Amino acid sequence: MAQRKPIRRLLKKPIKLEDKLKNTDKLSGQIQEQEKESVEFSFNELHSQVANAFGNSADLKFIEGKRDERNIIIVFLESMVDATSLKETTSKFLSSISQKLQPLNNVDELSSFCKEVFGGASYKIVNGSDETINAIINGSIVIFVECIDKALAINMMNGEKRSVAEPTSQTVIRGPKDSFIESISTNVSLIRRRIRNKNLHFEQYTIGEDTQTSVYLGFIKGIANEAIVQEVRNRLKKIKVSAIFESGNIEELIADKTFTLFPLALNTERPDSVAANLIEGKMVILIDGTPFALIVPAVFVNFFESPEDYYQSFFLGSFLRMIRYLSFMIALLTPSLYVGVLTYHHELLPTTLLLSVIAQREGIPFPAVVEVLVMELTFEILREAGVRMPRVVGQMVSIVGALVIGQAAAEAGIISNIMIIIVSITAIANFVSPIYSFATASRLLRFLLILFAAILGLYGVLIVLVAMVAHLSSLRSFGVPYLAPIAPFIIEDQKDVFVRFPFWTMKKRPKYLRAESEKKVFTSSPPSPPPMKGGNTS
């Protein structure tokens, strides 16, 4: 090895040269950038300079006016600022007859004037073209005063947004009925109203080179584990993309592993669910422009929890949770079990059942696999059509799907009746999942299971299942094992996994989140009636 080195080094030389060239390129690029930054708008040519920078955009507007003897130019994007407050502000700046005006001769006077007039509003002194343009893009109006080389930016972002409505993808019967909307500030306020705690911190990140989307990382200091918070911060900082539009974009960029069917972050549009998770010690990532928030770290069992579990009696909550686990298994396994049993293991069915199944399948031209695959695919097509169709024709799809394809196919002898039962039970069970994105796992794995069942019978099903469990236990969400309270087994956390214990028993936060403070409930005794006076129990 030692002798080989010089030769290899010789071989590497040309690459080194190239590297150097690249470096010099970079250097010159940096210089250019610096030159760009140092460009100042000169007041006289301001109009053309800013217009150039925005490419004469139609919504870029200028207001020119006078204040005493000085010229003033106000620049803003019409589409981004609020019209009424704009009017108010401009009146304060420009000369009018009724007002006596304070002189604005230098930066100090400008800022003191601002302090007086815009005591509460957010304003900023900007300097240089980059900052100015950035302010304009973000919905500020920028005020240039003649002879002052700095400008004043006042945020006047307009509030064009829909009002808070009921959640559409995660509904409950009992519980809060508000959901997040596309505006990040509203979303933050929805959370803050639920957790009035100074330790609830929101950190801002601007992600997306082209979109400049603001992303908030929220957590409760003193509850959320510091190491995990730091990990999330690091991953958010690492993101270098051109555009972020939805929480799904972020999810894929910060997840521990991309090649998995299972979501590694919880997405929700319910503020109450976010608040509950923050209290447990998790973090929330809010993205401007989408009603879906990301909750990290998320583990497997979180996807079977609905906020309603905690609002109803714990008996019902536990029962519903078990129903969800059961229906996950049903959605995953039914078609493949059908294929496996019918193709290889007739003897596993009780004789009478077997006879009735066989009688139904008499005259059906396909083997069980083909039958199942055809029906499952048909259902997936129907489902996709139902989602994408305009609402008005949506009715049609269900009629065509249910009647024509289901009943008619069975009557025509192409598929058996039992097949229709199996497909529909699978489909319905698949919809039970409280978090929509989690259903993708059972939806896609089902096909793999069907194929293995066709080749190897129940043994194939078992193989895929074991592989799936192994895959699940290899996953991590921000360092937390994905199957956390089950494997590795944590006995203290079992109170909130397959069943939900009453509130007063859940004294501690989940251990797998390694929260900074463990206690959650401070009174530990069950509720009890007041002691009876002179009752008939002696």
Place this chain on the structure above:
Amino acid sequence: MGFYMVTLAFFLLITLLTILIALFDMSLFEFSFFEAMINILFSEIAIGRYIALFGAALGLISSVMIDVRIHRTKKDSNDNERKKE
């Protein structure tokens, strides 16, 4: 460490296991070593045997691929170190 360690291990293990099985066959059926090898290598070719051989081929291909990848990452890290110098 030299290169192509995984492939080396692959062939070594195949050889050693074959020898072990041949030895067992020799003592059980009282074959000579040569007969035992023939018994292992050329026993009846059925459809199943092709599946087994297919698996072995898969293993060989994967081991070569892994070796190439190890080699490449090593080269990359070496290059990086050199750049730092």
Place this chain on the structure above:
Amino acid sequence: MKMEKENISLSQLLTLLINFLLGSAIVVGVGGSAKNDAWLAILLGGLIGIVIITLNHFFILRFPDKNMFQVFEFCIGRKITIVFTFMYIVYFLYISCRVIRDFGELMATAILPNTPIEMMSLTFCLLMGYIMYLGIEVLARTSEIFTPYLFGFLLLLAIFLFASGSVEFEQVQPILGEGIMPVIKTAFTELVFFPFGEIIAFSVVYTSLTNKKYSLRVSILGVGLATFLLCGSSLLMIVSLGVDSVSRSNFPLLSTARVVSIGNFIERIDAFVVFIIMLGVFIKGSMFFYAGLKGLEYIFNLPYRYFAFPVSMIISLFSILVSVDFADHIQEGIKLVPYYLHFPFQVVFPFILFLLVMWKQWKGKSKGEEHGSKKTNSQIIKETNKT
């Protein structure tokens, strides 16, 4: 090369041990030569197993951060160790092949008669390769998740057997009808090697344990529980099938399950039994596989994940080549493997290793005393590591 540190909790070790010991033992049935006292032989074997794991444990924990191969290196230097390690790798992989073959034969004869056995072993080995690629942690967690079902299904099997009325307790009698000798002979010549002696494969796992304080208790508990389960299943087979059928059947547990019939509805619960067997075989095969991979890691200084897939394919190939047919396979298992493989690798080599370690430490100690300072064993080990 930097090796990743993996963590295994005590409960995971427990489930691994139970599944490992049940493994192929429950497929082919053990202690058959003690006739209807097989369960007694298993109990006795379990006691020996506890002794074995205690010895193993004390020995391994003298070097908490080293696996068996590194201890070898500590005693006799790297060059000779490589030879030894290769022998051990071949041993481990060969046993792994045999375990897979056991399972493959079961599947090919009893469950999927029209599918070639090669298909079973190929898919099974692909699965093992995938899991070992993911690491021993994942294997441990998988075993942790499935073990409750193992207990549940065994219990269910017992309940169904009793409920279907096929249990006749007279079949166990006479207890010790031929004296105690057959029991002792079975325990000391068969059970001590298979399955209990095979615990030697765990000597590569103990380094990744998180909590070493209670590891001995957990190991003993694991062996105890496994013995209990084996004993229970053996009893179940005897009382429901009868001694003759058990000894004639290739896969007695499966035959037992086929006896179940309740009200014409619950008839064939083969699926449960196949699940129990598959889990055990899977853990056992993977543990031997892992032990072999650890050896490769030691020799080639590469993370064992790199070897996982190719070596799994080797296992798949050799699980077919290992013997001509099932009769041959069983013959080898009874006549050759215990004497030529189990005995040297489970008893002789570890014993030599033990002597070497004692000698080395004694030497180190006397040296330390010459210098006039008392040192604990671990300090001496650390020092010799440095040199």
